[in-house]
Amino acid sequence: MGESERQDFERKKAAIDQYSQGSSFNDIERATTLSRQYVGYLLRRCTQIHSNGYPVGYFALLKGRHTVAVRRNSLDKIESGRALPGALQALFSKYPDLQETMYKLVVNKVPPESKRADYRLSWHHIHEIFLGQCNLLGIEPPSYPFCSGSQGRYALENWGRRMISEHQVSKSSSLNARAYDRYVGRGPPSRVFERVEVDGHALDINWTLEVPSLNGDGIIYCKISRLWLIALLEVRSGAAIGYSLSIGRNYNASDVTCAVQSSLVPWKPRQLTLSTISYKPGECLPNALMPELSYVCYDELWLDNAKSHLSDLFLTMLERTVNAVPVFGPKASPNVRPHIEMLFDLIEEAGIHCLPGTTGSHPKDPRKSGKNEERFILKLDVLLDLIDLLIVRYNTGIAPGTTISRNEVLKRAVMRETNIFRRVPQNKRELCTKYSIFEESQIGQDRGRPILRWKNARYDGPGLHSHSNLVGQRVLVMASQDLRKIEVVLLKDGSSLGELVVEKRWRDTPHTVFTRTALRSMMTNHGFVRHAADIPLAVRAHIEKEVVEKGRQQRLLARLLREQQSNSKVEMKSVSPDASTPPGISGELAKNNTSHSFSKHSEPDVLDALIDKLGTTYR
Structure with a gap:
């Protein structure tokens, strides 16, 4: 301007x-x-x-801006003696050869009476050629464009930019072109929490995770080359409002559901396992800043057509909690959701790529760690601490177009009280935090007694025996990520059957839908038969055997560890791989619970230096 x-x-x-x-x-x-x-x-x-x-x-x-998208392009506007909206389109309608000439000039950069493109043409030169072509057609004042103060330059420039944009879209696939018109044409959001973007990103890592063996055989080392970060980003402020992690080949609907729940429930700092790092003031997710930012619903949730986003499990949970409108877009189209891609780029460039063991952003990246270089061996809690610190430190960075942090943008938007934000009702917040799976099922029977078979397991409880004629009735099952207890409601009248408990062989160890799906796959492939007193532990023991003997199912074992582990103190180490024995550990922390200091001979922790570096990188 x-x-x-x-x-x-x-x-x-x-x-x-x-x-x-x-x-x-x-x-x-x-x-x-x-x-x-x-x-x-x-x-x-x-x-x-x-x-x-x-x-x-x-x-x-703003000068030269039109507010009405649909207008009548009458030919009378050309001779009206005034620069009316739609006059340029009326001129092109009367002289189609002029429109074709200007299209070649603007899009292909080919001047009239020339066959070679001139990429040095500016809008000033294009406007002069436009006036020259009007003179050749016999257009004179007071006809348009000579009746305009700018002689039609603003209208020509706006039309030209639109033609260039449409030409670039037409070069891509038809799917991406339709997505561009549907998404980019809607414009940016006008207020906070109007639009939220969600997506998953595979972090560029090649690390080794320590898994304690169930049989007392020491430590099992699992190579983790795929770690998925599922994040939700508020578009107006650019703040990350929730996230979850998934270890495996791909993330599923439960992982996306956890990310949505984390955007609603107030964030709590983790008990960091390394004494040399800590949260700085103001580092948190927005829902922990003030009570008014917790349980806030958003109007639109932009996401792609991944199977985990299209699943009934996720869409049902979205409708029952946030009640946001899902706006689906195509896969592999970062231009449709640029803000969430910017978050992933910053996490990679300012965090993951600074650590040994990264795979880099491309095969020839000089930061890529080789086979003979040092790589990280870490326990799961250290990995979760690292990602949490990266996310909350990103929110303390300066928001684009402002001089304040991303968290502060959301905080001030709520304190101004100029907008009314939807929030999860008080009576539904317990369901929002307690349950993430809502699914219909049917009550069956076992030896004449009513029983609920759900997710390859049997559930029983007092509620099934306090009502009559329940066999064959449709029910709504509400469950958390841990499937050991569920709540059941009759669909015909909404009466609750209370909590049902899973059968004993599933009851002792925490597990999710992922564990039961993996077990069913093993039974199909005749690799595992579920005759055990504790099936989740038996599954893990079976996977441990596969890892030790054949080196397979390492990602699956790491995921089972996350489901079953307790919050114990862990430490992060930098090691060099060896072919025969587990790698040696360097840079070990001094085990002093009172002073939390390093020993004189230990090296400073790499994660500590990384977190110090992020303070300036994110800004």
Whole structure:
């Protein structure tokens, strides 16, 4: 925006602000030199409703901006002697050869009477060629474009940029083109929590995870080359409002559900396992800043067509908690959801790529660790601490276009009280935090007694025996990530059957849907038969045997560890791999619980240096 355009905009904005404060038209005219009729015209433009359903606002005060998307391009506008909206389209309708010439000039950079492209053409040169072509067609004042103050330059430039954008989209696939029109054409959000983006990203790591053996055989080393980060990002402020991690080939609907839940429930700092690092003031997810930012619902949730996003498990949970509108887009289209991709890029460049054991962003990346270089061996708690620190430190960075942090943008938006934010009702918050799976099932029978078979296990409870004629009834099952206890509601009248407990062989060890799905796959492949007193532990023992003997199922074992582990103190080490024995450990922390200091001969921890480096990188 030039200096003259900026002054014109500020003069119009001052007139609108004075009118909203109750000033008279005479006072406004003395202060801004704008007449009463012109101020009324500006008010009508600013209060017009945009295609997104909100008023246009100050955008209508910019010079050369149109607020009405659909207009009649009558040929009478050319000879009206005024620059009316749609006059350029009417001119192109009357002279189609002129439109074809200007399209080649703008898009292909090919001037008239030339076959070679000139990529040095500026908009000033393009406008001069446009006026020259009008003169050749016999168009003279006061016809358009010569009746305009800019001689049609603003309209020509806007039309040209639109043609360039449409041409770039047409070069891609038809799916991406439709996505561009549907998403980018909607414009940015006008307020916070109007739009949230969610996606999963495979971190560029090649680390080794320590898994304690169930049989007392020491430590099992599992290579982790795929760690999925599922994050939710609020578009207006750019803040990460929730996340979850998944170890495996791909993430599933339960992982996305955990990420949505973390955006609602107030965040709590982790008990960090390394004494040399800690949370800095203000480092948290937004829902922990103030009570008004917890359990906030968002209007739109933008996501792609991944199977985990299309699953009934996730969509049902989304409807029953946040009640946001899912806006689906195509896979592998980062331009449709650029903000969440920016978050993943920052996490990679300022965090993961700074550590040994990274695979880099491409095969020739010099930061890529080789086979003979040092790599990390770490326990699961250290891995979770690292990701949590990276996420919360990202939120303390400066938000784009402001001078305050991303968390502070959301905090001030709530404190201003200019918008009414939807929040999860108080009576539904317990269900929101307690249950993440909502699924229909049917009550069966076992030896004449009613029983519920769900997810390859049997459930029983007093509620099944306090009602009559329950066999064959449809019920709604509500469960958390841990499937040992569920709550059942009859669909016909909404009466609750209370909590049901899983059969004894599933009851002792925490487990999720993933464990039962993996078990069913093993039974199908004749690799495991479930005859054990504790099936989840038996599954893990079977996987441990596969890892030790054949080196397979390492990611599966790491995921089972996360489901079953207790919150114990762990430490992170930098080691060099060896072919025969487990790698040696260097940089070990001194085990002093009172002073939490390093021993004199130990090296400083690499994670500590990384976290110190992030303070400036994220800003």
